[in-house]
């Protein structure tokens with residue numbers, strides 16, 4: 001063969017390979033979901049999906065129905081939009097639908113942590129041990145003490161000023177819950193003879209403020225980092241933030257502290273025993289900080305914002321909090337002189353607040369559940385239809401749109417109804433679609449093998465914060481007519497949403513019995 005023929009053949013092979021990779025040759029086979037590759041090779045619907053997830057899902061659902069396969073940045077994703085069929089995905093064995101493969105890629109990119117075969121199991125076992133049952137009693141107590149530590153200055157200054165104090169609610173809530181959760185999980189500065197308690201507390205408060213500031217920088221870049229969309233300057237910023245967290249949360253630094261949670265030390269020990277080197281375990285600390293602290297603060301913000309906006313909700317929750325505190329035999333002294341005690345047991349007697357928290361998460365939590373299709377699979381829909389999913393594709397569920405915001409499951413889905421989930425006469429409330437009972441009517445924690453292992457602790461954190469705020473303070477929006485801020489759409493798919501802008505609130509100490 002002539003040289004030019006060889007070159008031409010090679011070129012044609014490259015073009016064909018490129019087109020193959022770009023998805024040009026893929027055709028829908030019999031029994032596969034509708035296939036939509038979009039107009040741009042390889043990228044497919046990537047831009048629409050990333051720029052406006054809700055609009056992407058709505059457009060595709062209107063066009064193709066409740067299951068479809070779309071090309072997104074080189075990957076074929078099948079999205080299942082029918083909440084009645086979610087069980088088929090949640091219960092499918094990991095041998096066919098695996099969440100770890102996708103999660104591994106993401107955590108390597110965003111935290112620099114390379115998981116091993118044992119990582120998920122280690123998280124699972126130590127979360128069962130330390131974030132549930134008796135472990136949760138300990139963690140709830142640690143969180144309460146930490147909230148008191150963080151709130152001390154607010155209480156003190158509210159007492160001094162004897163009037164209203166004004167703050168941005170998002171900043172206030174995120175900052176307080178983040179820092180308190182950080183102490184509860186990663187411990188407190190040790191206070192030896194030469195370093196007395198007051199100094200140690202001051203140093204904790206100062207350093208946690210600095211850490212929160214850096215965390216927020218990372219937090220803001222996170223969605224675009226996950227989509228590999230950062231500018232050069234932002235990439236550099238992310239790299240320096242990663243280094244900051246790997247260092248500040250390094251085993252060497254954290255293990256100098258007192259009262260580190262068993263959840264942290266147990267996972268660290270198991271990772272070390274399974275041969276994970278120390279520098280990787282430092283990175284794992286950062287992953288845990290992100291997973292544990294990125295959602296509870298924003299969720300606490302939405303809860304308080306809705307309570308302040310809806311006076312009937314505030315009155316009902318407040319009445320319940322007062323009753324639970326009264327029944328515990330406590331008398332609240334002004335300015336937190338005797339800190340309020342709230343136990344895990346007290347938190348289990350709050351059906352109204354539970355419903356308000358669930359409603360908050362229905363409105364504000366929008367995770368995207370992704371599974372890798374490990375082997376060809378037949379997906380059976382609730383109505384009997386069967387679809388073949390191809391090995392190598394991905395399967396996605398976005399419950400925020402398919403369940404949380406479905407007006408048939410949750411009438412008037414955009415409105416906060418604090419009692420939407422309140423059990424009637426001791427029976428759990430049920431939700432229906434097309435006359436059928438919906439099992440997965442909300443999924444803020446994901447589901448199945450990837451369900452959030454910290455969910456019980458997370459709910460207690462949010463509730464503790466609300467308990468403390470409602471017991472000590474009168475709370476109100478500065479502008480009572482101001483609407484709840486809209487959700488920042490960039491974060492769809494990443495857990496609890498954040499508002500487009502902050503909202504001002506004010507608080508003052510409640511008059512207390514003397």
Ligand code: HEM
Pocket residue numbers: 099103120123124131288291292293295296299365367368369370444445446447450451452453454455457458495496
């Ligand atoms: C409102 C608060 C929270 C929400 C809405 C939330 C939600 C979620 C979701 C949706 C996932 C993953 C789902 C998936 O990939 O399919 C997840 C994973 C995880 N969450 Fe949470 N979470 C919250 C708070 C917490 C807290 C407080 C902790 C720990 C103290 C925690 C620890 C974790 C961990 C370690 C994972 C990764 C699990 C693994 O990969 O094995 N989360 N969370």
